[in-house]
Amino acid sequence: DIQMTQSPSFLSASVGDRVTIxxxxxxxxxxxxxxxxxxxxxxxxxxxxxTNNLQTGIPSRFSGSxxxxxxxLTISSLQPEDVxxxxxxxxxxxFTFGSGTKLEIK
Amino acid sequence: xxxxxxxxxxxxxxxxTLSLTCTVSGFSLTSYHVSWVRQPPGKGLEWMGVIWTGGxxxxxxxxxxxxxISRDISKSQVFLKMNSLQTEDTATYYCASKLGAHYFDYxxxxxxxxxxx
Numbered sequence: 001d002i003q004m005t006q007s008p009s010f011l012s013a014s015v016g017d018r019v020t021i022x023x024x025x026x027x028x029x030x031x032x033x034x035x036x037x038x039x040x041x042x043x044x045x046x047x048x049x050x051t052n053n054l055q056t057g058i059p060s061r062f063s064g065s066x067x068x069x070x071x072x073l074t075i076s077s078l079q080p081e082d083v084x085x086x087x088x089x090x091x092x093x094x095f096t097f098g099s100g101t102k103l104e105i106k
Numbered sequence: 107x108x109x110x111x112x113x114x115x116x117x118x119x120x121x122x123t124l125s126l127t128c129t130v131s132g133f134s135l136t137s138y139h140v141s142w143v144r145q146p147p148g149k150g151l152e153w154m155g156v157i158w159t160g161g162x163x164x165x166x167x168x169x170x171x172x173x174x175i176s177r178d179i180s181k182s183q184v185f186l187k188m189n190s191l192q193t194e195d196t197a198t199y200y201c202a203s204k205l206g207a208h209y210f211d212y213x214x215x216x217x218x219x220x221x222x223x
Contacts, residue, residue: 001166001167034208034209034210036151036210038151043200043202043213043214043215043216044151044200044210044213045213046208046210046211049207049208049209049211050208055208055211087150087151089151089209089210091209094153094164094166095141095153095156095209095210096153097143097150097151097152097153098150099150100149100150100151
């Protein structure tokens with residue numbers, strides 16, 4: 001099974017900061033990597049699919065990049081409403097979620 | 107309007123079997139697959155398994171020996187059964203699908219299950 005290592009597990013940043021979250025796969029996942037945002041008490045919401053494609057309705061301050069085994073979610077200018085936990089998901093071989101990154105405002 | 111909605115008992119005793127139902131609306135189970143994902147309190151997401159449009163299934167290797175996913179197409183329902191429950195199985199259980207073009211783009215609201223005597 002493919003393992004996903006997500007970092008950091010916790011992140012505190014100021015409004016307006018650029019924020020990056022990383023996921024590393026245990027093998028090449030050929031850009032089959034999605035990112036999800038989960039706010040407290042809610043189901044996860046798809047942000048980015050296949051590494052760098054923004055889901056409809058998601059603000060353009062969210063972006064994704066990566067290839068091979070290493071992937072990054074970037075928030076270009078952190079907003080208060082971005083407080084949430086973020087998860088990556090590989091769908092190259094079945095499905096594996098990353099362990100999550102809890103993002104708070106400093 | 108497409109929707110997925112989980113239902114089931116809120117409390118299950120240790121060693122017993124968990125039975126959950128995901129009732130879908132606005133789409134057919136023969137056109138879209140459905141997965142189960144769970145999340146222990148304060149922890150991350152774990153993919154449990156999927157039932158594909160043709161009715162075949164795939165499971166997380168860590169849960170495979172305890173887990174069964176099935177469906178009733180006429181009732182638009184997907185079922186999860188997991189046996190030998192332990193306290194570590196306490197979690198919110200979600201069903202999710204690929205109703206747009208991307209995996210896990212639609213989720214149910216989730217159902218909280220507590221394993222306790």
